[in-house]
Amino acid sequence: MASPTPAVIVFGLVLALMACAWLFTRKGPNQTLIRTSLMLALMCCYLMWMVTYLAQVHPLERPRRAPNMGSESF
Incomplete structure (x- = not known):
């Protein structure tokens, strides 16, 4: 399971x-x-x-x- 750390760090940066x-x-x-325009743009991003x-x-x-198509491998 992935850590929520990147989302929290980026949220702090946006704040x-x-x-x-x-x-x-x-x-x-x-x-x-x-x-309002700056804050809305930051939140949308x-x-x-x-x-x-x-x-x-x-x-x-x-x-x-994909299903195996024989022994050929590319």
């Missing part, structure tokens, strides 16, 4: 980047829009990575071997 986006966004009329990672670690269907 740190989201905190930086929150704290270091320049003041201005569009500050809230910029913060994390979710896409996590779904891809988990699909490879725990596939829904087991890999199947």
Whole structure:
């Protein structure tokens, strides 16, 4: 069984980047829009990575071997 450590480490990294986006966004009329856009983009990238990672670690269907086609091997 695979360890959840990579998903937790990457989640911590994404949270740190989201905190930086929150704290270091320049003041201005569009500050809230910029913060929201950055944080949403980071979260979407994390979710896409996590779904891809988990699909490879725990596939829904087991890999199947092709039937042996004689003694020929390539």
